[in-house]
Amino acid sequence: MTVRTPVLDVPNPQRPTTDQPWQRLHPRMIVVSVSWLVGPAVPLLGTILVARDLLNSHGLIVLGSYVVVAGVQAGHEWVRYRTTRFRITDSQVELHSGLFFRTDKSIPRDRVRSADLTANPVHRLFGLEAVKVGTGQHTARSEDEELVLDGISRAQAVQFRALLLSRGEGSDTGGEAPALPVPLARMRWSWARYAPLTVTTFAGVLAVVTGISKLLDTLGLDLTSSGTARGVWDWLSAVPLAVAVAVVTLVLGAIGVAGSLVAFAEAWYGHRLEREPEGSLHISRGLLTSRSVSVAERRICGVELSRPLPLRLLAAGRLNLLATGLGGSSAQFSHPGQLIPAAPLNAAHQITAAVLNEASSPITEAVLHGHPRPALRRRLVRGCLWAPAGAIALAGAGTAAGVLPWWAALVAAPLTAVCGAALARDAYRGLGHALCGDYLVVRQGTFVRRTVALRRDRVVGWTGRQTYTQRRAGIFTLTATTAAGKGAVRIRDIGVAEGLRFAEAALPGLVAPFCGTSADRD
Incomplete structure (x- = not known):
């Protein structure tokens, strides 16, 4: 359960906070909480607008269901807004939330290990931040098992993070100017050349193709009835197979490279790695969604x-x-x-x-x-025996289905064995x-x-x-x-x-x- 929190009046670490009152959520968090509905709405409405002549009753049902879900989600977030409160004392970070199923969370401040700040575009539009308090637990599987304060202003979130990581141990500077963070690394755009060389480049292409296919299927749209799609298919069928494969590969590769560069710019824009005066390591980055993480240096392993x-x-x-x-x-x-x-x-x-x-x-x-030679033998067995056996099985299945020629298994076995042996030796080295x-x-x-x-x-x-x-x-x-x-x-x-x-x-x-x-x- 994501915790929604109000604009927080963070107490000064140098004055007592034992009697701090409970704080409520800020009303603007209702709008922020349902902002995820905008993402599915854009492609849905765009598809309906472009292909309105192909839209049938199935598509209208999907659109109506979406409106109902949006209303239910807004009501749910309103109830959460009304029933969530929190406070910060000298020794605890406390959070209460829920109407029918009440959740009470309390974290001792001396167990706080890190503070992560994130603000998506909607958060930034309303001047809010989400703060996740890290306690060193490896068992948390979801946000229901975490303490997240969602809805603190940027300035208050920075002060709140410093308060948590210093555990109230601030001291008087004697009128001196506060120490500045020490920069350790900054964003270099030349690093963008490495962005396409990741698995996410190809996974992103598959995700886009799969998502478009599912969206069209959900709306009941058939691309075979589109003249443009039929023209592209006819052209690919007319050219030689090698040319068609090369064209499709180049198009998908270009999409993947462009997507990886866009993702790189969004994720790493404004990247800064600094050592803060209060004894923590601070990482900040992000173009549309800003991300900021601070870790106490005594926790770095x-x-x-x-x-x-x-x-x-x-x-x-x-x-x-x-x-x-x-x-x-x-x-x-x-x-x-x-x-x-x-x-x-x-x-x-x-x-x-x-x-x-x-x-x-x-x-x-x-x-x-x-490592000893038996470690090499174990990897050679996997690379030269198990990998070729799997390749033969897949090639045999393809041959039986009529997708691959009869000699595919004969080629796959030695080729896989050679590649497996090379990878096994590399793994051993x-x-x-x-x-x-x-x-x-x-x-x-x-x-x-x-x-x-x-x-x-x-x-x-x-x-x-x-x-x-x-x-x-x-x-x-x-x-x-x-x-x-x-x-x-x-x-x-x-x-x-x-x-x-x-x-x-x-x-x-x-x-x-x-x-x-x-x-x-x-």
Whole structure:
């Protein structure tokens, strides 16, 4: 349940707030709450306007249903507006909401780990912001399990965020001018060249095509009755198959590239990464929808450098922050931990050093240790046996359906085996682990190669897991448990003895008793 909140009179952190009154939602939040209906309305009304001569009773029913849903949603949001209230005291952030099903939420201020600010175009039109309070919990699956204050003005949201992250520990500056944020990174438009080299480019094309198809089907419109569509189909049928495939591929590729550039501009316009005077890391970005995330520096645990295969070919990657309480993506707050978009490696390493407050990036300084040969054999089995078997099955199904020629399976098997062997060797070369100063560095993956630099003092424990084949090969998967990110950093297919030594070196005294027990038994 999304929490709707009023314009907040945020108390000064230097005066008592114990007797703060309950605040109510601002009436403008009713309009903001139903703004999502505008999105479906635009293509719906546009389709009806363009294809009104093809509109039948089915389309009119859809339009009438949409109007009814809009009315019900507006009434629901009015009830939520009337029944939601909250307040902030010295020790708690409290929220009450609901009419028939009452929800009471209370978060101690000393458990607040991050504050995420988001404002979509409607929020910005009315001068409001949505604030999500992060507490370090990994169990939240939806906004019903989060504390979100939706409807605070921009200036009040910034003050509210500073109040939460400082936990009321502000001090008198003695009349001096307040310290300014220290810039760590800013938007570079040259990074836009990496935007099309992501899976989202192709996924976006498929999403657009699928969405248009479903919309036309919902309205009961048949494109075969359109002269333009018939003319395009006739032309594609008349030209050679290779030409038709090339034309369709170029058109879809152009749409994907254009869409990725537009998405890049919208998401990363005005990007700034700063270190704030109150001891927090602040990330702000967004053109239409502004996004702002602040994380207390004492909660930063490390970084993750992610390099999908296309970005690896151009020596680029994405950088994500690992911090307790940062949480994951949600409908309002997408990718809160992403520090920069896809960027050159040298820029990513410089920003890593700046964020971790180190002289250089632990990722570049670490000398990674390789993994034993059984790890290579496991990947070769998957790439040279299981992948060709799947390709043969798919090609056989295509041949039986009459879509593919009879020789497709004969070509698919060796081709898949060669590609699988190359990818398996690349995945093996990508395995590595090391200790570098205060950090443990772990690297793995081939389609998406991820390198994690995690502070050793943020590892709360180790877990070892062995499958039957790993046990026979003398390797296992070692997992470092942490409160940051996804809660675990896995070192796959490491030798048992090497893994235990690595765990003991990272956290001395934690694994030594188990190592001694194993040695005595051997």
